[in-house]
Amino acid sequence: MKSQATSSLPAIQSALRAVGARVTPARVRVLGALRAAPGAQSHAEIEEALAQEAHPAIDRVTLYRVLDWLCTAGLAHKAADARGVFRFSAAQPNVEHAAHVHFRCTGCGGVFCLKAPPPPAPKLPRGFRLAGMAVDIRGECPRCVRSHS
Amino acid sequence: MKSQATSSLPAIQSALRAVGARVTPARVRVLGALRAAPGAQSHAEIEEALAQEAHPAIDRVTLYRVLDWLCTAGLAHKAADARGVFRFSAAQPNVEHAAHVHFRCTGCGGVFCLKAPPPPAPKLPRGFRLAGMAVDIRGECPRCVRSHS
DNA sequence: ATTGCGCATGCAACCGGGTTGCATTTGCGG
DNA sequence: CCGCAAATGCAACCCGGTTGCATGCGCAAT
Numbered sequence A, B: 001m002k003s004q005a006t007s008s009l010p011a012i013q014s015a016l017r018a019v020g021a022r023v024t025p026a027r028v029r030v031l032g033a034l035r036a037a038p039g040a041q042s043h044a045e046i047e048e049a050l051a052q053e054a055h056p057a058i059d060r061v062t063l064y065r066v067l068d069w070l071c072t073a074g075l076a077h078k079a080a081d082a083r084g085v086f087r088f089s090a091a092q093p094n095v096e097h098a099a100h101v102h103f104r105c106t107g108c109g110g111v112f113c114l115k116a117p118p119p120p121a122p123k124l125p126r127g128f129r130l131a132g133m134a135v136d137i138r139g140e141c142p143r144c145v146r147s148h149s
Numbered sequence C: 001a002t003t004g005c006g007c008a009t010g011c012a013a014c015c016g017g018g019t020t021g022c023a024t025t026t027g028c029g030g
Numbered sequence D: 001c002c003g004c005a006a007a008t009g010c011a012a013c014c015c016g017g018t019t020g021c022a023t024g025c026g027c028a029a030t
Helices: A009-018 A025-036 A043-051 A060-072 A142-146 B009-018 B025-036 B043-051 B060-072 B142-146
Strands: A076-080 A086-090 A101-105 A111-114 A129-140 B076-080 B086-090 B101-105 B111-114 B129-140
Touching (some): A025 A043, A025 A060, A025 A086, A043 A060, A043 A086, A060 A076, A060 A086, A129 A142, B009 B025, B025 B043, B025 B060, B025 B086, B043 B060, B129 B142
Parallel strands (some): A101 A129, B101 B129
Antiparallel strands (some): A076 A086, A129 B129, B076 B086, B101 B111
16 A cells, blocks of 8 residues: 555644644544545445455544544545545645546446546625635546446 | 416426326326426425425325426426436427536525526537537526625 | 653444335336 | 236345444553
């Protein structure tokens, strides 16, 4: 399991410390799993990934709390996929996360980040307050296309 | 809210018949409620709206089944909102639903359709199959802005 | 090194949206 | 009017997510 610079142990620990928080095994492992993952992960996927490590399993509730805490700390993002299940992804400092494009597979529910031009934000009717913008492409990923479905 | 041609009783019945289906009270009422609604409705909101009519209440499960059936029949659309709960909206034939912009209120979870320029679809990596595209603006609707937070 | 505070964790129970199985009703074509 | 398949209602169930509470532990002050 290789860890690149952003997901190395010291980097994770310093990221946690940077937000003035206690560095606990659960947080380190969860953030590490999140950063090592290719895309947005569901709670079940993260749990499964952590279970394969040689450490004691993390409680379901703790995982939820750590994930939520990471989100409020700005270290992760939370979003519901097409199935209504929440998916979490690491907030990588070197990646511009403000405006990019997500591809959501209707087959497996997976989320892929596309390198795509961020479209200009349209103007809102009066009274609406803009917080962010997301472009979601629906379709099927190559694997689901191949397995027909 | 205009209950015009597209949401009149005969129009609903003929729309149901057009897909070769039995015209039942539940389907008529649900599709009617959906077409009369200003935006995407959650299951609970639809149930509440139907309960205020002078008809016997529709079972929770039946409502789910009718909604799903309407989706597969192409008469409605289903999507998960930011909270992970499904919202349903009528597929109005005169409205181009393929590409438009949704505003999702982070306060109340409501969904609003904006009249906005549909941005061009970005090109996908090879192997991905495009099914549709959605632009989601996150923020707060005027009412939630006013009630502050 | 020790102590002590308070946050983090684990456990169990709970909640609500969504689904499934099955018996009964009903639309609608014959 | 009959009969059958489709639709409905009911109850139980599943699963993702949350809450309450007692215990454990990171961390800093001593």
